[in-house]
Amino acid sequence: MVVISFIVPAHNEQAVIGRTLQAIHDSAGTVGQPYEIIVVDDASTDATAEIARRHQATVVPVNHRQIAATRNSGGRAARGDRLFFVDADTTINPRTVAAALRYMDRGAVGGGAPTLFDGVASPFIRLLSFLIGIGMGIGTKLIGFTGGAFMYCTREAFHATGGFDERFYCAEEGVFALALKRQGRFIVVWKPVLTSARRLRTLSGLQVVAFIARAVFCPWRTLTQRSAVEKIWYDSNRKEDETIPSSLAAKVSNAIILLILIILLTGPVWYFIPRSLTPWASPLGKFRFVAGIILCHAGLIFWPLAIIVFVHLFRRRHWIEWIKLAALCAFCSWQAVESTQGVIRIWHGLYHWLPHFFNG
Numbered sequence: 001m002v003v004i005s006f007i008v009p010a011h012n013e014q015a016v017i018g019r020t021l022q023a024i025h026d027s028a029g030t031v032g033q034p035y036e037i038i039v040v041d042d043a044s045t046d047a048t049a050e051i052a053r054r055h056q057a058t059v060v061p062v063n064h065r066q067i068a069a070t071r072n073s074g075g076r077a078a079r080g081d082r083l084f085f086v087d088a089d090t091t092i093n094p095r096t097v098a099a100a101l102r103y104m105d106r107g108a109v110g111g112g113a114p115t116l117f118d119g120v121a122s123p124f125i126r127l128l129s130f131l132i133g134i135g136m137g138i139g140t141k142l143i144g145f146t147g148g149a150f151m152y153c154t155r156e157a158f159h160a161t162g163g164f165d166e167r168f169y170c171a172e173e174g175v176f177a178l179a180l181k182r183q184g185r186f187i188v189v190w191k192p193v194l195t196s197a198r199r200l201r202t203l204s205g206l207q208v209v210a211f212i213a214r215a216v217f218c219p220w221r222t223l224t225q226r227s228a229v230e231k232i233w234y235d236s237n238r239k240e241d242e243t244i245p246s247s248l249a250a251k252v253s254n255a256i257i258l259l260i261l262i263i264l265l266t267g268p269v270w271y272f273i274p275r276s277l278t279p280w281a282s283p284l285g286k287f288r289f290v291a292g293i294i295l296c297h298a299g300l301i302f303w304p305l306a307i308i309v310f311v312h313l314f315r316r317r318h319w320i321e322w323i324k325l326a327a328l329c330a331f332c333s334w335q336a337v338e339s340t341q342g343v344i345r346i347w348h349g350l351y352h353w354l355p356h357f358f359n360g
Helices: 017-031 048-054 067-077 094-105 123-143 155-161 172-183 198-202 205-217 219-224 226-233 248-272 283-313 319-358
Strands: 004-010 035-042 058-062 082-086 110-112 115-118 150-154 186-188 193-196
Touching: 004 017, 004 048, 004 067, 017 035, 017 048, 017 094, 035 048, 035 067, 048 058, 058 067, 067 082, 067 172, 082 094, 082 155, 094 110, 094 150, 110 172, 150 155, 150 172, 155 172, 172 186, 172 283, 172 319, 205 219, 205 226, 219 226, 248 283, 283 319
Parallel strands: 004 035, 004 082, 035 058, 110 186, 115 193
Antiparallel strands: 082 150, 110 150
């Protein structure tokens, strides 16, 4: 009898899927429960399916070119009572799997794990991936959400929610997490998994900024239209995965993104530093002013997050999940209001300052 089903969506993943499947075998062997591996081969044109079969995986061929639909095909084909969704470029470990099984045995309907990046050669990308990993690791655990590289749920919860929402081409894992939270406890385990840093290598800072801006001002269109995320999430050209953009524009935009990321991660520190210690005339005071401008504008993304969480708040069946979502909604609303007030103050000040600047 199959107890655990590992579901791996894959498109042209011949370079990494062997390592992923071996890690699954090693983890499942340590846990010691009957399992199966299902590789959902989504229109691959390389040796993905062949490598999967060599690693004793069941291959389910599909032609969706959409991650939500691909994961759902694997979930429907699964025979296990415990479903683990593992991205094809993600390496799991026995401790993460064992922790997830323990939580499901105690009544959790699903959850995930923090994600760290591996395979980073460039010092710049290594620093960027480290900062993102730290932020994601702590953030996912505190807010009770997780990325799609590693998610788990019971078979019953998967079918009760209808699986991943196929209207979404991006952020479908967040929507699925909200759906699972309606069914019961959603637990993010502490032990992280490792995933490829190829997105950090191939994307430029300009692409990241453009995507975030679209997500803030047109969230529904950005997440539900393939064209909006085509170059970020659905690029089939795996030959470029190891290539770091070398143009001057890419280097400058990446440096700006790194600076912004550092400011975002260190933003809460400024609440504990009196302004008297950072006078405007000092370099630290000027940095604090610039950081405040960036933090205020970046904080506008909390508006769509607060709305999404609020809409789902009253659909909870489990009181613990209701409390967690209510706290998250309150935090997002607070940050959104604070950021909006800051943006208004900044632009109001610029409106009155600029005429004096140009008039001498």
